[in-house]
Amino acid sequence: MRIGIDVGGTNTDAVLVSDVDTVLASVKTPTTADVTTGVAAAIAAVAGQARGGISAVMIGTTHFTNAVVEARRLTPTAAVRLGLPATAALPPFTDWPDRLREAVGGRWYLAHGGNEYDGTELSALRPEELKRIAAEIAAAGITSVALSSVFSPVTAEQELQAARILTEEVPGLRVSCSHSIGRIGLLERENATILNAALVDLAEHIVTAFGAAIAGCGIQAPLLLSQNDGTLMDVSHARAFPVLTFASGPTNSMRGAAYLSGLADCAVIDVGGTTADIGVLAAGFPREAATAADIGGVRTNFRMPDVLPIGIGGGSLVRGTEVGPDSVGYQLTERALVFGGDTLTATDLAVAAGRADIGDRSLVAHLEQSFVDAALERISLRLAESVDRMRISADPLPVVVVGGGSVLVPDALPGLPDLRRPAHHAVANALGAAIAEVGGEVDRVFQVPDGRRTAVLDEARSEAVARAEAAGAKPGTVRVVEVEEVPLAYLPGGATRIKVKAVGELRRA
Structure with missing residues (x-):
């Protein structure tokens, strides 16, 4: 069995998964201010329901992204x-x-x-x-x-x-x-x-803290961290390359959505407590961003999923019919009206409309139905517009809705009638971490002489497979999932940028 964990701005989710990728148990706990405490609580909650050994613990974390955005602990x-x-x-x-x-x-x-x-x-x-x-x-x-x-x-x-x-x-x-x-x-x-x-010092601290949390629950199993391309890395790789965890949360959600829905090509709306992330799956993996990614105001060009975040989530503040972009975050259970707080949130709207049975519904009985309907309609329109922005063709596009805040999404969106909400959708992010594979990638400029294209592509494929196996993929399970060629016409000698990605099952001891 494996444990998958994803740390979000509002909740920390965990799932216990069997060796055939069946969800055996799941839990959603509030993210703590120090994050690590919430991770330990989530591990303990699902580990207590295990009836056998735990072979691995996979974690998707926001620690490193937050450190850059906040310019702290660097x-x-x-x-x-x-x-x-x-x-x-x-x-x-x-x-x-x-x-x-x-x-x-x-x-x-x-x-x-x-x-x-x-x-x-x-x-x-x-x-x-x-x-x-x-x-x-x-x-x-x-x-x-x-x-x-x-x-x-x-x-x-x-x-x-x-x-x-x-x-x-x-x-x-x-x-x-x-x-x-x-x-x-x-x-x-x-x-x-x-x-x-x-981030290397913080990475050392975080990886050590996660290891201690796992050991504190009596689990003797490898710790793996999620990367932002939907694959895993071991702790030594995480210590050396913490930047590769950026945006691993949305990636985990999309991978979990692909598995739960059985769709390899679709749009995914992941609604959390703070934001809704919209992305597109191609061959079961998130489409990568083609442009430079902005991290904390810094332009970077390493791999990142093509995700459009909007400020709508379960904890989003409601002002008139406008929802978000600010959120109460992990304080939802303290500040939302349905929990006895004094702040009107999107969760309160969902409860008032009968879409969710959370907290005490009588505490939002005073909200006028016309106001609730108008605010929820505004959410639906913004989500539909965001999916349209991510499309690259006019072909019909199934939409999979996941995340704890998905109660805000109706059964159909304007112009998007094929909307699916699979079982375990609330913890799709943690499931995505648990089922992640190990990857290897080649992305560089090759010289491609006349008549040698096939041989050069085979060389790139072989190198990507070898890198995946070196990273911990089980030999014989590795497959190439992406090949991209971009001829560089402004350079002589048949120069071509070739990108190949290979993934395979995690090798287990």
């Missing part, structure tokens, strides 16, 4: 870029919000190095230059470095060599390399790497 970080004599016009931290740049220290260095698009050297590394930078980093007491290089996703050799020099000069230094995190596009990839480096 490790002072130095950005080192290999690119001179080029790239000097736009140094690291360009266009960062002042508050976030100050939170990580804003220290940066430029050094010689980097590559052209085809892997040839832009300029050679200068070890003495890097040793001088290492001495300044050590003198400043910096313990984490974000290392980026021009076109490092094509060839990572210079980043790896520079990382060795820096760690030899500064024992204990943690180095995040951009080729392992972002994609083609230096500034956005560098930004993602800086964020990752700034």
Whole structure:
């Protein structure tokens, strides 16, 4: 059996799942201010109903996203870029919000190095230059470095060599390399790497706390964290790459929706306590965003699901017929009218309309039916408009509704008659974490000579499969789920950006 957990802004959900992916137990508990306490309570609630051993615990967490958004608990970080004599016009931290740049220290260095698009050297590394930078980093007491290089996703050799020099000069230094995190596009990839480096201390703390929570419940099982592409990573990977957990919550919900509904291609509306996230599934996995992702005001280019969040959830405040975008969040059971509070929320509307049996309905009996209907109709229109914004064709599109706040959604939305609300929809996010697979991805520029396209694609597929197996996928279960080719007509030699994603079942001891 496995336990899947997803931490949201309002609730922490957990499910106990059998080896054939059947939900055996589920629980929804309020998210606590320190988050970890709520996770421990959720684990204890479902673990108590297990009748056998727990083979793994999978957690989707908002800890790292919140740290960036709030600019708190971030490790002072130095950005080192290999690119001179080029790239000097736009140094690291360009266009960062002042508050976030100050939170990580804003220290940066430029050094010689980097590559052209085809892997040839832009300029050679200068070890003495890097040793001088290492001495300044050590003198400043910096313990984490974000290392980026021009076109490092094509060839990572210079980043790896520079990382060795820096760690030899500064024992204990943690180095995040951009080729392992972002994609083609230096500034956005560098930004993602800086964020990752700034989260490594928090990652160590959070992973340790989660492990202690699991052990405290008497569970001796591996801990795995959800990534934002719908796959899993082990604790060592989570410590090194915490940035890959960003937006794992909506991803888990969409994966859970796909499993519960049996649909591989559909739109998903995940209504939580704070927001409603709208996304689209393709072949059972969330469609990825094609543009740069904004995290806390910083542009990044690492993989992110294409999700449209709107400020509508069970805890959303109601003013007139407008709902949200602000929410009472995890204080719903204290502040909502149906729980004896003094704040009118979207949950109160659902209870007054008879869509939900939560709290004390008599406490909202004074609400006029016309007012309730108008506010709920406004919610329906905003959700329908958001789904339309995410569509890429006029073909009929099934819509799967999940999440604890899905009581706000009627049985059909304007223009979207095929709406489904499967069993266990309220904990689809935790289920998505529990059923997640292990993935491997290749995304870089290949040279594709005439007549060699098939061979190059086979090479990329094989590399993606190997990466999935190295990450913990069971050999023989790995399959390629996505292949994308983008010819780079502005570059010579048949240069083509090829992206391949492979996933497989989690290898169990």
